[in-house]
Amino acid sequence: MATSSTTFSHFLPHSISLSLSKPKLHFKTIQPIRATISSNLSDPLVLQIAETFEDSLSLSSSTTTPSLQKLRDTSSQSILSLSWPTVKDEPFRFTDTSFIKTCEIKPVSSIPIPSSSIPSELNDTQFANLVIVDGHVVSSYKISEFPKGVFVGSVNDIDSEVIKKRVFEFVSDFQDGDLFWSLNGIGAPDFTVVYVPSDCKVEMPLHFTFFSSESGDIGSKVLPVSNPRVLVLVEKGGEIEIIEEYFGADENQCYWVNSAMEVLIGEGGKVTHSYIQRQGPNSAHTKWTFVRQEAASTYKVVEISTGGTLSRHNLHVQQVGPDTVTEFSTFHLCVNDQTQDLHSRLVLDHPGGTSQQLHKCIVAHSSGKVVFDGNVKVNRYAQKTDAGQLTRSLLLEPRASVNLKPNLQIIADDVKCSHGAAISDLEADQLFYFRARGIDSKTARKALVLSFGAEVMNQLPHKSLRLKIEDHVKNLLTPVL
Amino acid sequence: MATSLQFQITSTARFSSFKTAPSNSTSNSRSITIPSIGRLTSSCCINYHRQPLTAKASLSVELPTTSAKDIDGDSSKILLEVKDLTAVIAETKQQILKGVNLVMREGEVHAVMGKNGSGKSTFSKVLVGHPDYEVTGGTVIFKGENLLDMSPEERSLAGLFMSFQSPVEIPGVSNIDFLHMAYNARQQKLGRPELDPLQIYQIISPKLELVKMDSSFLNRNVNEGFSGGERKRNEILQLAVLGAEVAILDEIDSGLDVDALQDVAQAVNGLLTAQNSVLMVTHYQRLLDYIKPKYVHIMEDGRIIKTGDVSIAKLLDKEGYKAIA
Numbered sequence: 067m068a069t070s071s072t073t074f075s076h077f078l079p080h081s082i083s084l085s086l087s088k089p090k091l092h093f094k095t096i097q098p099i100r101a102t103i104s105s106n107l108s109d110p111l112v113l114q115i116a117e118t119f120e121d122s123l124s125l126s127s128s129t130t131t132p133s134l135q136k137l138r139d140t141s142s143q144s145i146l147s148l149s150w151p152t153v154k155d156e157p158f159r160f161t162d163t164s165f166i167k168t169c170e171i172k173p174v175s176s177i178p179i180p181s182s183s184i185p186s187e188l189n190d191t192q193f194a195n196l197v198i199v200d201g202h203v204v205s206s207y208k209i210s211e212f213p214k215g216v217f218v219g220s221v222n223d224i225d226s227e228v229i230k231k232r233v234f235e236f237v238s239d240f241q242d243g244d245l246f247w248s249l250n251g252i253g254a255p256d257f258t259v260v261y262v263p264s265d266c267k268v269e270m271p272l273h274f275t276f277f278s279s280e281s282g283d284i285g286s287k288v289l290p291v292s293n294p295r296v297l298v299l300v301e302k303g304g305e306i307e308i309i310e311e312y313f314g315a316d317e318n319q320c321y322w323v324n325s326a327m328e329v330l331i332g333e334g335g336k337v338t339h340s341y342i343q344r345q346g347p348n349s350a351h352t353k354w355t356f357v358r359q360e361a362a363s364t365y366k367v368v369e370i371s372t373g374g375t376l377s378r379h380n381l382h383v384q385q386v387g388p389d390t391v392t393e394f395s396t397f398h399l400c401v402n403d404q405t406q407d408l409h410s411r412l413v414l415d416h417p418g419g420t421s422q423q424l425h426k427c428i429v430a431h432s433s434g435k436v437v438f439d440g441n442v443k444v445n446r447y448a449q450k451t452d453a454g455q456l457t458r459s460l461l462l463e464p465r466a467s468v469n470l471k472p473n474l475q476i477i478a479d480d481v482k483c484s485h486g487a488a489i490s491d492l493e494a495d496q497l498f499y500f501r502a503r504g505i506d507s508k509t510a511r512k513a514l515v516l517s518f519g520a521e522v523m524n525q526l527p528h529k530s531l532r533l534k535i536e537d538h539v540k541n542l543l544t545p546v547l
Numbered sequence: 548m549a550t551s552l553q554f555q556i557t558s559t560a561r562f563s564s565f566k567t568a569p570s571n572s573t574s575n576s577r578s579i580t581i582p583s584i585g586r587l588t589s590s591c592c593i594n595y596h597r598q599p600l601t602a603k604a605s606l607s608v609e610l611p612t613t614s615a616k617d618i619d620g621d622s623s624k625i626l627l628e629v630k631d632l633t634a635v636i637a638e639t640k641q642q643i644l645k646g647v648n649l650v651m652r653e654g655e656v657h658a659v660m661g662k663n664g665s666g667k668s669t670f671s672k673v674l675v676g677h678p679d680y681e682v683t684g685g686t687v688i689f690k691g692e693n694l695l696d697m698s699p700e701e702r703s704l705a706g707l708f709m710s711f712q713s714p715v716e717i718p719g720v721s722n723i724d725f726l727h728m729a730y731n732a733r734q735q736k737l738g739r740p741e742l743d744p745l746q747i748y749q750i751i752s753p754k755l756e757l758v759k760m761d762s763s764f765l766n767r768n769v770n771e772g773f774s775g776g777e778r779k780r781n782e783i784l785q786l787a788v789l790g791a792e793v794a795i796l797d798e799i800d801s802g803l804d805v806d807a808l809q810d811v812a813q814a815v816n817g818l819l820t821a822q823n824s825v826l827m828v829t830h831y832q833r834l835l836d837y838i839k840p841k842y843v844h845i846m847e848d849g850r851i852i853k854t855g856d857v858s859i860a861k862l863l864d865k866e867g868y869k870a871i872a
């Protein structure tokens with residue numbers, strides 16, 4: 067395995083740091099987008115998309131809560147300075163978003179579909195379950211079994227003034243998003259809130275299943291888009307486990323899911339997050355996960371991403387107190403002509419943090435592509451940080467590609483870090499071990515490829531989930547082996 | 548206040564051999580395209596030359612072999628016959644085996660001893676077709692067939708087994724799945740139906756008892772996180788499940804505590820019949836107290852320089868290699 071302890075000979079003085087600095091926005095007066103369309107900074111395409119989003123939402127007459135209004139206002143404001151990303155923009159250097167751009171982007175209907183028309187597989191979970199279709203909660207299961215004080219549901223349904231206030235405080239607090247983050251804020255018809263009060267340890271996992279009800283036929287160039295959004299707020303000492311799973315349509319259907327999740331973890335709190343992206347092969351999936359960790363909190367995420375023709379995950383964790391624990395384990399699989407992109411960023415500003423990142427990917431299609439930009443920034447005051455990062459890729463086709471940028475930036479001087487990256491073949495010694503026991507190399511190779519992602523999938527916290535995902539990965543890989 | 552240092556650490560070393568994207572690249576990203584891993588599936592290549600007869604004649608004077616006539620005129624069936632085997636490291640062409648001769652018959656136990664680095668493991672691995680080595684001369688006949696013509700899996704299926712000195716970990720593949728695959732490969736070769744997981748468990752279960760392993764090891768990944776002793780037991784478990792006519796056990800005793808050594812030795816003895824044979828590579832006479840060899844061979848610098856009975860091992864134990872040279 068290619069773990070190498072860091073030697074500073076890797077020092078590259080001209081590296082470009084990933085962060086795009088953006089002016090901090092202050093909102094006094096909020097103008098609707100239409101009024102500012104003449105702004106020089108604006109990208110007409112972006113404004114046009116934002117406008118269609120606004121128009122589609124104005125059709126629904128439901129009242130808007132202050133939190134939702136705040137989200138829309140801040141997002142509308144920030145979008146004015148954003149343009150559609152091109153490969154000239156560093157964060158999109160290897161990720162081509164033209165699939166979305168060249169389609170006719172059409173917001174999904176803002177009227178929730180009836181729960182009777184939900185595909186039954188979405189309810190297939192033993193955990194508490196929320197089915198979110200096109201951004202609306204359309205059904206729930208076992209939510210009432212959560213402990214008292216826990217709230218799970220639409221922002222419109224919050225009764226408690228305390229929770230309303232806390233949500234308002236934090237919604238859309240994150241300033242470092244990109245175009246897709248802002249578009250989500252404009253287009254989200256609603257957002258789902260998960261609130262865990264102080265010292266409440268929620269034992270039953272909460273399973274979100276996301277689904278898009280609308281899609282365009284392949285070739286029609288119509289791309290229905292939905293903007294689901296979730297805010298998870300865990301107060302001091304609270305704990306919850308979340309499973310976020312995206313399902314998709316068949317291979318002839320095109321759609322775009324532009325999803326966002328904010329996770330705020332109070333002091334000593336803990337969030338365990340499983341993120342499963344198994345959208346249809348002709349979909350676009352853009353996703354933001356923003357996490358804010360207070361002192362001594364823990365955030366662990368396991369990502370398994372297999373779907374979409376274009377899939378981009380921005381995972382951004384900001385540490386706001388000492389002694390945090392952060393773990394990222396991700397597994398990307400490309401068996402089709404598809405791009406799987408993870409841009410992760412962890413910023414450590416306080417001492418005593420621990421972080422581990424493992425990224426693995428298999429590219430099994432000649433025009434498949436994996437992009438990984440994993441930035442861990444250990445700033446000056448983040449002494450006694452222990453950070454590790456490892457990425458391993460397996461390319462099964464001659465022209466398959468990966469673009470890797472594991473990147474530990476260390477400004478503090480008392481820090482333990484290790485990292486490594488490898489484009490691997492299957493391990494020759496492992497392959498021989500099979501053959502020495504009479505197993506032919508084709509079968510051996512197959513077993514080794516199937517087991518490649520196991521290191522990540524083993525991190526999934528529940529056996530039932532793990533088995534389901536292992537099966538899913540196996541079903542995708544078997545035809546190409 | 549401490550001066551702060553800024554480091555940007557990026558992995559570069561590993562990428563240097565890969566194609567870098569043609570780019571106006573100002574950052575440290577690399578675009579990498581590599582050939583497929585197909586080459587791993589090609590079978591290992593073995594160069595095969597017959598040694599001139601004259602060389603063979605002169606060798607036999609200096610290097611005793613265990614050919615039956617030489618020692619006790621035994622006429623039971625020969626299982627493995629190695630003649631003048633030479634081999635190099637495939638990558639560097641450095642010669643390691645410099646003419647090994649060995650004959651094993653049904654029902655025999657052999658031991659190979661020798662200093663560190665003398666070539667014992669290399670000899671074992673060459674016999675099972677490890678791709679790190681290239682055979683440059685000599686012959687190996689296994690059950691009347693040319694072993695060197697066979698792929699590693701064919702050798703295994705033909706009944707040759709080697710337990711590794713350091714078995715590798717295989718994360719993501721459970722022990723039971725591994726045994727299942729290996730067992731079914733044998734069934735297939737014999738033209739028998741493949742077994743389902745339940746059937747395979749019924750075959751493995753009694754073997755677990757033989758090597759005194761807990762059944763929980765079946766659900767663990769192959770060798771992953773196993774202690775040294777557990778790995779050795781696991782190798783013997785594989786031998787017990789798969790069976791073999793010639794089993795080469797490379798330092799099956801190293802890293803074992805006294806009890807474990809007895810367990811493993813007992814298991815090996817339990818597998819020995821009049822029809823198969825065992826070649827043990829070891830440093831210690833202790834193992835030979837449990838599994839009694841008919842012949843002890845001393846290897847030095849890629850050759851077997853001496854063959855005798857267990858008294859050599861005893862001498863070695865007392866006085867070291869200088870007593871033998």
Ligand SMILES: Nc1ncnc2c1ncn2[C@@H]1O[C@H](COP(=O)(O)OP(=O)(O)OP(=O)(O)O)[C@@H](O)[C@H]1O
Pocket residue numbers: 636643661662663664665666667668669670679712
């Ligand atoms: N794949 C390889 N690459 C480089 N050198 C090798 C390789 N295999 C064997 N060697 C070298 O060949 C020599 C013989 O090694 P081998 O492992 O066969 O010794 P051994 O007799 O089994 O020793 P030990 O008793 O320590 O296990 C050693 O010098 C070793 O370093």
Ligand SMILES: [Mg+2]
Pocket residue numbers: 667668669712797
């Ligand atoms: Mg050895």
